[in-house]
Amino acid sequence: MPDKKIIKKYAYDLIGYVGSFLVRDRLSASAEENGFMLRLDNLDNSALESIINAVYISNPIDGNADINILIPENLAINLNIPVECITKENSAGIRNLNVDDNRPILTATNETQLSDTMGNISSISRDDLKKANINIWLEACRSICKLNLVEADEQILSAALRALLKANSELSLSDFANFCSSICYYSNSNNEGLNIRRAVGASLPRIRLPKDIDYFDNQRFTKSITNWVKYFTKLKARERIFTRQDTYGRIFEREFLRANLNECLQNGIHFEEEVLDVINAYIDAADNDYSKSTDLFECDWEKDNIKKIFDVVKEKQTGLGDETQIHFTTEFEHNEVNQLTPEEVDFLKKLNGKIDKDDIPEIREFFARHKHDLYLRPTLYKRWEKIVFDHKVECSDFYQGLIKLFTNNIASCAQSEDGFYIEITVSGAKRNWLDKNYDVARFFSLMYKPLFVRLNNSGLVKIKHAFKNVDSCASPLTDYVDFFDGENNLKRESGDSKLARSKSKSKENRVIKFDVRVKNTDGSNADTSQFQLFWTTDLDVIGLELYDDLKRIADNGENPLLTTTVYRQPIDKKGGIHSVSLEDITTLDLKSSEGRGRLLSKSSDEVNLSIQLKDYIENLNSLTPIKEQLLDALDCFERSYKECIEEFLANGLNYDLAVRQASLFAKLLDLCTPGNFNAISEMESVLSLLLKVGTVDIANENIKIVAPWHPERLKSLAIRQQRVINYCINLVANSTEFIEKNLFNKACADEFSATISPEILYSEKDNANLLLSTSSVNGYSLYEEPVDLSLSKKFYTDSNVEKAAQEIEEFIISYLMLYPHLKSNLNIVLYENNIADLSYLLVSRLAEADDLADVKLNLTIMNSQYEKLDLTYRDLLNRIDKTQFELANREKNDVFLSNLRIALLRPESLKKDIDNIKPYDICILYDSFSTHAEVCWKKSSVNSKIPMTP
Structure with a gap:
């Protein structure tokens, strides 16, 4: 046994030596200051005594200066220090003490709330001593x-x-x-x-x-x-063994340890007599008697076979099924509500070995039913999470994919405590990057460069490439154009042929893959899981030529404001008629030879709005009150707008520049009020030109495209980018736990995909129509006018009810996750619905959904107009046999169909005498997903005091 007294004595002598060194170091650094004071904060008596004596012995410091050691009398009672070091002043009195000889003062305090508000006072704490060099x-x-x-x-x-x-x-x-x-x-x-x-x-x-x-x-x-x-x-x-606790935090049972010791002895494991006495004393000790733990820890863990006593309670990675059963048995032993069913117990036994992919749906069902119970044990909950939530995320919107990955997987691994960071490795060697479709890689680099730069600079996320010597070239992830040009120059210098821009259509060359891990600061893995994020895009989607369009604006000198007109391609390659779609640029007749997706080019019907605006404003009547203000405001906006576009091309979209140019655009619009012009026609002419900035007209159609270079859209994209970056950083920096990740992900998807800023579009048609944003892709938005019911004799349109049915199904599943007790009697009403197809498709989707198999559903179709209700009823009767045949032949739907009830009602048929009773759980208004509308314009007087800011 070691001599503990000697070890303890030397320990405090070490503290005295280190403390004395820190005192000398602090005083030497402040030798020029008069009245400097150094305070020893909240040290135990032995540590304080050792430091004071060490400093006293070494006085005078550095041979040229003495110090005043003034220790308050109330602290010195139990200290063995020289009498001349003790003073009757308390800590506060010493702080304000005037010393004639201006020697530095060394004092001490045990007052935890005493703060250093005086510049000449420095302190040394326990942490300072422990963390000294x-x-x-x-x-x-x-x-x-x-x-x-x-x-x-x-x-x-x-x-x-x-x-x-x-x-x-x-x-x-x-x-x-x-x-x-x-x-x-x-x-x-x-x-x-x-x-x-x-x-x-x-x-x-x-x-x-x-x-x-x-x-x-x-x-x-x-x-x-x-x-x-x-x-x-x-x-x-x-x-935990010192405090007599097992892996679950429970106090060891003596009978359990005794039985384990006896089993070791029966198995021939040898214990020295002295060691055996220590083990017996540990087992028999009171729960709060830690002196026996100290004696036990002096025995060698391996040589004295101490670990054999605790092998049974050692924390092992048992099978997921066994660990889950143990949790339910110990946590809900006397709670019948939370007990597992025999079927669930049999299912859990299958999870102890390798988990089959076919079991994933059933695993997710079990997790959905019991996640609140599993959450009571965080380590078990995380094991379930890693199986339930995919480690592989695929996306076409990188922001959405990154948010999903961080929320589902990273948040459960990365904790708020210091020492963790997220490592994102970009897959692919140089050759792979050069083979990637040039337009795809260039678009990704342009759109997402600020995201990677900000995350990398945060210190919480590290971005690295899989290939070597990445520092010798530009990063293909954030500077693909420079990377490609640099490699091209190297080829030329070595005499090789010029690199060709890849136009490959293969999926491999359209995908960018990221491997994501949670790491400790020393480089080791904080979590064994590795996650993958795949970003891909279709070659026919709009936006891959965005770089060239922005360059066209930047190269336009002092006249950067452009608009253009393109034509719809009415017939596809197979002779079918199709409408404009941002998902398919072949629906647009883009004749440019410079790029198949370019909207701005020399060969397009491009209009320079800068020139037209300046010419028109300069030719205004000299009596126009704000002629000069308009020209100045236009000049300021153009310069800021061009700077934003140039920065977009060079380093990605800059938040401050995007917001600034949008603000100047708003100020320019604010000037366009009737009171500032001699005639309304003058104001309309200026507004018509301003509101065309960043828009693309579809010739002969009342359809417009808002492009990413629209002033307000630039701000919208910058705000979205900033929010995603802040979200990811905060999620890693703070310990965030989610109970309903699926619901949160859906809310995030809706929140981050929405257009943030309003936009105003100008129409030159005599009868102006309302335009609605029908789709948004890669920062582009398509605006179309809705179908006008007044022009149609039908009560329903050819609207895409499949998407509507999908959204309703997702909402119902999410609703039941929050209110599972409603499964026994769920009442849903489709209000003002007049599309029979929606009812068929909705019932079919609900019947196929695994989460709704045991739901008793009452579906009511309601319409206030008798004609529409009658038409829907006739359609239902005409197709009911077919629907029954299709659904009845699906074995898994038997239970759902037997619990399904469908009714058609008019609102007035509801009972009026029922107070405070809600007859329906969910009411879905048909107008919320329809693609038609009745357009009604209302006259109102123009108020010259109201600004026209979008």
Whole structure:
């Protein structure tokens, strides 16, 4: 057994040496200051006494200056320090003490709320001492404990001490000092004479861990702290034994430990008599008697077979099914409501081995039913999460994919405590990047560069490439054009042929893959899971030529405001008639030879709005009140707009520039009020030109496209980008836990995909019609006019009811996740519905949904107009046989169909005498998803005081 008194004495001598060094260092740095005061804060008596005596002995400091050591009398009662170091002043009095000779003052306090509001006061705390440079502690060990090590062993000891502080930030100053002192004791040839690695293992009891001499006796533990931190962290699992707790935080049962000891003895495991006495004393000790734990920890974990006693309660990665059953058995032993059914118990037995992909749907159902119960044990909950939520995320909108990945997977692995970061590795060698479709890679780099730069600069996310020598070239992820041109130049210099821009249509060359891991700051994995994010796009989607369109604007000199007109391609390749779609640029007749998706080009019907605006304003009547203001405002806006576009091309969309140019655009519109012009026609002419900026007309159609270079759309994209970046950083920086991730993801998808800023479009037609945004892709929005019911004799249109049925199904599933008790009787009404197809499709989708198999559903179709209700009823009767045949032949739908009730009602048929009773759980208004509308314009007077800001 080690001599604990010697170890403890040397420990406080070490604190005194380190404290004295810090005092000398602080006072030397402040030698020029008069009246400087240094305070020792909240140290225990032994530490304070050691530091004061060490400083007193070394007085005068550096041989040229004395210091006043003034320790309040109330603190010095139990201290063995020189009398001349004690004063009757209290801590507050010393702070305001005037010393004639201007010598620096060293004092102490135990007042935790005393703050340093005076510039001449500095303090030394326990953390300052513990986290002092490790070289100071090593020097103290050499001086106090006569530690004599070769340079290699000193480096190993330095790594071990730094790793301990990193792995256990809550370690106390006295424990750390005792640990250092113990290492010196065991390595001393007069005592044990152990090598430095074994001395570290022997000293573990000083930091409340079982002694394990051979634990670090391996060549993997060098001057690098990586393995030291990893294994010190693993050792923390043994700390619970000191407080007599198992892996679940429960106090050990003595009978259990006794039975385990007897089993070890029966199996022939040998214990020395002294060790056996210590083990018996530990087992029989009171729950709060930790002295027996201290004695137990002095026995060697391996050599004395202490670990055999705790093998049964050692935390193992048991099968998911077994661990789940144990959780329900222990947590809900007396709660019948939360008990598992026999079918669920049989299902859990299948999860102990390798999980089959066919079991995933059933696993998700179980998780949905019991996630609130599983949440009571976080480690088990996370194991279920890793199976339920896909580790592979595919997306065409990178923002949406990143948000889904961070919410579903990263948030459950990354914690708020220091030491974690997210590593995102971009897959693909240089050759792979050069083979990627040029337009696809260039578009991704243009749109998402600020996202990667900001995340990388945050320190919480690190972006790296899979190929070597990435620093020797531009990053293909954020500067694809420079990367490609750089490689091209290298080819030319070496005499090789010029690189051709890839036009490959293969999926491999249209996909950008990211591998995502949660890492410790030392580079080790904080979580074993690896996640993958795949971004891909279709070559026919609009936007891949955005770079060229923006360059066209930037190269237009002092006249950057452009608009253009394109034609609809009415007939597809197969001779069918189709309408304009942003998902398919072949629906537009783009004749440009410079790029198949370019909207702005020399060969297009491009109009320079800058020139037209300046000419028109300059030719206004000289009596127009704000002629000069308009020209100045236009000039300011144009310069800011061009700067924003140029920055967009060079470094990605800049938030500040985008918001600034939108603000100047708004000020320009604010000037366009009737009171500022001699005639309304003048104001309309200026407005008509301004509101065309960033828009694309479809010739001969009342259809418009809002492009990403629209002033307000630039701001909208910048705001969305900023919100996604802040969301990801906050999610990693703060410990965030979600109960309903699916609902949160859907809300996030809706929130981040919505257009943030309003836009005003101008129409030159005599009868102006309302335009609605029908789709948005890659920052482009398509605006069309709705179908006018007044021009149609039909009561229903050819609207896409499949999408409507899908949205209703998703809403119902989400609603039942929050209110599962409604499954026994769910009442839904489709209000003002007149499309029979919607009813068929909705019933079919609900019947196929696994989450709704046991739902008793009452579906009511309601319409206030008798004619429409009658038409829907006739359609239902005409098709009911077919619907029954289709659904009845699906075996899985039997239960759902037997619980299904469909009714058609008029609102007035509801009972009026029922108060405070809601007859329906969900009411869905048909207008919320219809594609038709009745347009009604109302006259109103023009108020010249109301600005025309969009």
